[in-house]
Amino acid sequence: MAITREQVLHVARLARLDLDDGEVERLTGELGAILDAVSKVAELDLENVPPTSHPLDLVNVWAEDEPHGSLPLEDVLRNAPESERGLFKVPPTA
Amino acid sequence: MTGIVDTLTLTAEDALGLVERREVSPTELHATYLEAIAARDDELHCYLRTVDEAEGTSIPIALKDVISTRGVETTAGSRILSGYVPVFDATVAERCKAAGLSLLGKTNTDEFAMGSSTENSGFGPTRNPWDPALVPGGSGGGTAAAVSAGLAPWGLGSDTGGSIKQPSALCGNVGLRPTYGTVSRFGIVAFASSLDQVGPVAKTVRDVALLYRIIAGRDPADSTTVELPAPVELPTDERLDGLRIGVPRQALALEAIAPGVRAAFEAVLERARELGADVGECELPLSFDYGLPCYYLIAPAEASSNLARYDGVRFGRRSAGTTYREMVERTRDEGFGDEPKRRIMLGTYALSAGYYDAYYGQAQRVRTLVVREHAAAFERFDVLATPTSPTVAFPIGDRAADPLAMYACDLLTIPSCLAGLPGLNVPCGFSDDLPVGLQLIGPQFGENTLFRAGHALERALALDLVPGRLRG
Numbered sequence: 001m002a003i004t005r006e007q008v009l010h011v012a013r014l015a016r017l018d019l020d021d022g023e024v025e026r027l028t029g030e031l032g033a034i035l036d037a038v039s040k041v042a043e044l045d046l047e048n049v050p051p052t053s054h055p056l057d058l059v060n061v062w063a064e065d066e067p068h069g070s071l072p073l074e075d076v077l078r079n080a081p082e083s084e085r086g087l088f089k090v091p092p093t094a
Numbered sequence: 095m096t097g098i099v100d101t102l103t104l105t106a107e108d109a110l111g112l113v114e115r116r117e118v119s120p121t122e123l124h125a126t127y128l129e130a131i132a133a134r135d136d137e138l139h140c141y142l143r144t145v146d147e148a149e150g151t152s153i154p155i156a157l158k159d160v161i162s163t164r165g166v167e168t169t170a171g172s173r174i175l176s177g178y179v180p181v182f183d184a185t186v187a188e189r190c191k192a193a194g195l196s197l198l199g200k201t202n203t204d205e206f207a208m209g210s211s212t213e214n215s216g217f218g219p220t221r222n223p224w225d226p227a228l229v230p231g232g233s234g235g236g237t238a239a240a241v242s243a244g245l246a247p248w249g250l251g252s253d254t255g256g257s258i259k260q261p262s263a264l265c266g267n268v269g270l271r272p273t274y275g276t277v278s279r280f281g282i283v284a285f286a287s288s289l290d291q292v293g294p295v296a297k298t299v300r301d302v303a304l305l306y307r308i309i310a311g312r313d314p315a316d317s318t319t320v321e322l323p324a325p326v327e328l329p330t331d332e333r334l335d336g337l338r339i340g341v342p343r344q345a346l347a348l349e350a351i352a353p354g355v356r357a358a359f360e361a362v363l364e365r366a367r368e369l370g371a372d373v374g375e376c377e378l379p380l381s382f383d384y385g386l387p388c389y390y391l392i393a394p395a396e397a398s399s400n401l402a403r404y405d406g407v408r409f410g411r412r413s414a415g416t417t418y419r420e421m422v423e424r425t426r427d428e429g430f431g432d433e434p435k436r437r438i439m440l441g442t443y444a445l446s447a448g449y450y451d452a453y454y455g456q457a458q459r460v461r462t463l464v465v466r467e468h469a470a471a472f473e474r475f476d477v478l479a480t481p482t483s484p485t486v487a488f489p490i491g492d493r494a495a496d497p498l499a500m501y502a503c504d505l506l507t508i509p510s511c512l513a514g515l516p517g518l519n520v521p522c523g524f525s526d527d528l529p530v531g532l533q534l535i536g537p538q539f540g541e542n543t544l545f546r547a548g549h550a551l552e553r554a555l556a557l558d559l560v561p562g563r564l565r566g
Binding site: 003007008010011012014015016017018019020023027030031033034035037038039040041043044046049050051052053054055056058061063070075076077078080081082088090091092094 | 177180274314380388390398403408410411412415419420422424427432439440446452455456458460462463465512
């Protein structure tokens with residue numbers, strides 16, 4: 001099953017990747033080949049099989065509702081590319 | 095080596111003994127490993143960075159660079175995390191510190207642990223200590239090569255589909271991927287959360303058991319962890335009487351298994367019989383037919399979600415952009431290497447509207463069948479055995495241009511990972527003068543059985559696992 005160049009561009013937008021033309025071309029071929037291989041899972045009729053999202057059958061793991069300390073603000077901001085007045089700073093959103 | 099010990103042969107257990115008896119100080123031992131690293135790591139590139147001073151009261155340890163270490167740069171092998179210095183320790187790093195272990199350095203990995211050769215590292219490949227023209231396996235090639243080259247007594251790796259077991263096989267040492275949920279993932283750079291597990295790599299099965307004892311157990315910071323149902327036992331038994339070993343017929347039927355690997359595997363089964371084990375065939379047809387495609391839907395889907403956090407806002411690199419969206423898209427395009435991009439794209443596609451049920455949903459149902467098949471096999475057997483890797487170490491560059499050829503490296507390790515089961519790599523022989531690994535799979539929480547089986551085989555085989563070219 002092939003994937004089109006338009007689909008690759010759509011997925012790149014969803015994934016927030018600014019791919020260049022060369023990458024789009026290469027990924028169109030590579031993803032097509034990988035999807036061909038993984039589409040094998042569609043061969044099986046699994047209507048009555050429940051999905052597994054997690055290999056341990058844990059349910060309702062609770063934590064005690066106890067307040068505890070958090071990281072100091074300067075630590076939280078230490079790795080930020082840009083910050084100002086105790087906030088993460090980003091370029092204009094619009 | 096000018097050091098006080100020969101790091102090529104020193105086991106962690108022996109090193110612990112030397113320190114406990116005060117024959118060697120933690121500082122001296124740390125310095126000895128740094129000397130070995132200075133002598134050999136320009137060629138091998140196991141480490142992304144080392145730590146100069148011993149901070150612990152015991153022996154040193156190498157940690158894969160996906161493990162957050164407070165105050166020590168942690169990149170997960172990705173340029174998007176260049177310069178990132180965690181302000182907290184991963185729980186496993188904290189437990190190592192609490193046990194007195196001192197951090198020797200952070201080891202190389204395929205970017206975000208995505209790969210089977212360590213060639214996908216954003217900082218250059220690691221080389222195999224047996225032959226530097228070959229890959230050490232991956233993603234944990236740095237830790238595995240360091241242990242086999244005498245550049246660390248032991249280390250921690252992380253395993254999503256084979257990243258501990260496969261490099262251990264290709265470098266000739268022991269690696270454990272523990273039962274899912276027994277080791278905390280808190281502070282581990284996430285790849286695929288329903289599969290990721292941290293585990294030990296060392297020269298011997300007993301060393302691996304000792305390190306597993308240090309890191310395992312419930313962590314309130316990771317709600318997927320559980321308390322071990324039984325304490326970790328150090329194996330002593332040299333017999334395998336009564337142990338039922340199942341060999342999946344479908345695994346052995348795979349044409350991808352190289353003749354030399356097959357021969358070494360068959361020889362170790364014979365040795366197991368001599369030690370009293372009962373070896374029989376078992377069936378895992380769907381696991382080996384559909385495991386690989388199932389994994390390459392689930393892991394990229396989870397990765398595409400986990401890697402959404404690298405947006406140039408809170409940590410890591412940022413590219414210039416006039417708007418927020420442009421900044422994020424450029425940061426991600428320039429910061430991620432080819433393999434993470436491939437997997438993010440694949441995973442985003444598999445999760446996107448209209449495709450979710452056919453891909454991710456279907457893969458999760460296949461996963462249920464893989465879990466069931468393994469459970470059925472463990473009704474008749476105590477452990478399952480296959481080769482760990484279909485081949486011995488391959489040349490750097492051989493598979494780098496073909497993603498599907500690289501993905502096939504994990505053909506034998508993936509099914510049990512999907513089922514959340516523990517797996518141990520134990521060296522079992524040589525092919526073309528390169529190590530071959532035996533993969534032993536246990537039922538959930540079956541680590542003690544794996545240690546017992548692995549230890550008895552290790553003693554019986556008594557292989558010389560020092561890479562010949564490194565001998566002084």
